Amino acid sequence: MSDSSKPKKLPACDQCKARRVMCHSRPNGEPCPRCAEKGLICLTTPLPRGRPRKNPDPPFRTESLVEPVPVPNVKANLGGLSLAQELPGLTTEFVAHCFDVIVYAPQLAHPLVMTSDIHKKLKALSYQVNLLQPQSRVLALCIICTATRASFHPLVLGSDPNKPRPESFTDVRFFANASNAEILDCGVRRMRVFNILRAQALMAAWEAGIVVQPSNENAASCYLLDQLDQGSPAETSTAARPWATAYMSHIRILAPLWHSAGFTATSAAEWAGFLMGEALLSTRNRTALLITWQDQMLLSGPEPPTLESMLASLEKASSNPSLTLLWGIVRPFLFHIPVLARILYEDIAGDYARLSPISEAAVIKMISSLTVMHSIICIVLGRVDAALAGVADSPLTQSAVTTLDGTNVGSAARAASYAAVFSFIGLVLPLYRELEYREVTDLGLRQSNAEDLRMGDAADTRKDQRLRLLRLQVHGLAVNGGKLLAKGFRNLPSVHYTPAHWGTVFDWARFFADEADAALQTQFDSSSPLSEEDVADLHTIVRELVLTGYTSDAASTPAGLLVLERLEQHIQRAKASWGR
Template structure:
């Protein structure tokens, strides 16, 4: 009897193909190291040790066909199944060798720097309670649920912009603490910190984006996903040129609209509405700054903030209550002020700077109305700052359990100045653009009126620049605001241009103008601690230009500038 085709007197014939070793995972392939794939989709030992996501992208094997069938055609193949389309293909997020190890010690360090940052206290982040969740697992991120882990990664990516950990800054000079006054006062290496941290920050941000895409946070409304989208948009604002579409901001607002009915603050606790008003103002100013469609609607303002007084009514109220120093009046007035800033930001886009009004001749009525509104806004801001400057801190009175009243006063003062400046500069730049690009032929009389309006807008921008410099000086000497990089850079360029114009005519700069120039130069340096963009040759030249004007002005006047810091205790009377 003939032997079987699969066996012989020497044993079974090994004519079956040997099983192939599974492909290496993406992180090991990126690092070019040996991978040991595990059965059942488990993470490989190397990824498990480094606590990173272990994914494997399949690769096609064999030669490609010369004439592949067209997927959209089924002629002659009535029974062919058309493959389903991939609706949301994942971008190729590679794991970088520059990404620091997410050890519990490193995670705790990054999150520590975020605590005093006002932008981290968004109501969405408070609703997600991310700090409590991370502490509950002893800062071990792999123990968190997927959506919470994404939020943690986004928070760490934001904290890395402020961190001084060796994994971020390397072996060079760095502060000893987040409030190391000696380092930030005298170290010449502040701008170098932004350069040294850039690679690690980009890698951490890429890890957060990769995790966010894998979980699909942009599609599923939840407290955690909304907060993650908000933080990813904040990180986008630290770029020199941020995305015009702002997909993460659009997503977090869409999530907030869906979730808000479940967690609106109860009556009698207006702080949720107060903070929402502040953050909606922030969003409106970003749209005005970038001349992009407003993502905040009038319905959003009413739903999240409630109805508010008009600017005229607010101004009348402040003037008639000059002797009323109550806390409640101050906060309600600041809330109304921020609400009106958001409304004016949308008006600026809809009537003057947006794509639709820019495609038509400039409306003189719209320009005059906006100038009038800016004038009222400045008068309101001046009254509010007078109230803040003269406010006495009463021990035991704290309107928010998460922040002291002094911190709220400082934040409100800077926010008010930031709001006024965030409208005045885009308005002036638009009129400057309209004059430069020309357009339809106009009579000499019309051109003269438009030039006069542009000069009024310029004068308003000069006032707004001085108010913003004043607002910066309200902040502690050591503060971290990398999200405002684009705004501060634009204002620094404007005040430098204005100083060029003044000195070109032979007129000297006054002491206040010189002080403002130094304020913007110092703020660019402070931003250079966090951002690589602040150390580019263009920014370095801008800092030298600002300081050069200030030094020449001070030498000509022989007048010292008082840079005395605001006292941290007692009555709040800053020397501004």
């Protein structure tokens, strides 16, 4: 047989290339024997052949920080962004700076990001992003873009001495001394670079085909691309989440492989937290959950005891101040949140559920579960406060609370308690708003049918009274949830970065402002109805809104500024009535 008639040897797959071993590639997309034996996903990333061009168009310039590189004038429908902009020069120093933010940004503490070797790859390439393989480059761009939400770098915030900016990721002095306007201005200034980098990450993601090629890196990139959409103002956010859909699709394919390689209890607890966050995001947007019961069992299972059983266990151990019991209930508690979020959407607040009068049985079930949750959280918070009494954290240097690396027990305990609080408030306010909505729309639905109104007027009146009573019960839970939220925020480090929580913080800020307005309207004198505790909670919510405004321009929108103004007016009115 002549050499020309021999079959051409196929290129080695990515797994074998990474291990520097011989690969016996198979045609037609079949996995090579080595990947088939180890249960790995066998993919081959095509590499360019032939001589390099004399004058290639590099995607980034690494030699200049100041001089921008023009991007080709290409129109693309990438989240409403135009790529006809100038791309900032990404120096190796800036890229390394962006990877330093990983321990401070909660969304970057995702298991897929933390276990990836993207940082190791970049270090080996001296932080030259353009030398990475296409799919690795997408993940690097996503991390860099995410980091711009917290970055204080001159490339992001500028170098104007008249515009203050932090000197480090934990610059408590800046956030304590800078005015609200100066902190909010940082969010506005950073958005130009953020939007350009986000557009580049989107373009690179489509070109690399990360949606259709399941891998740990691609799943992490899809997750981060979805997170990059969540810090935008509430009025411009979209219900469509293609990257989150791709992220969940990849996970369903990869999870069985993770189990075959060893899936620990720590992994299950971490995934329970991120599945909870995904469920609450859908609840906030009033959209169907992307995670199923099977997803929960696969990633954060097995099915835990009921909330009532967990409460009974905590009550029995009430005399023990140790945090040991706290670690044992974190995963089971978080497991229940997507279950309740699913009930809320499918039986009460979803589009199909809204076609019929509200289900009293579903509302009562939610109220019962939320009441038990509230009792569990109160016990947990008391246990954390008692266990950490006298334990000194290092507020100037401690990392973001989501970095549970075991080096700071206090931060880990406060993170667990904050997650429990966030899960409760993420369910109770959407339920309360839905009951407010239904109180009006269900009455209108009945009044549109005159015959039904005549036949069942008395029965409908009794049902309205029952639903009003249920709404008042949920309102009481929401008021308690607001107090828990303020306490949870005060338990966080004085500097933290949670841009994806903007929508939740904004919704609760409006609730606080509405409650203060209602209390003021019931007063018959000029004094403020707010107590010192109420004002302290308003201060906390204002600070949290401003902190989210540091990470994006969301709080600087008309809606954000209006709710800030309402809260500050109530604070000033209360202080004036106290003679301060």
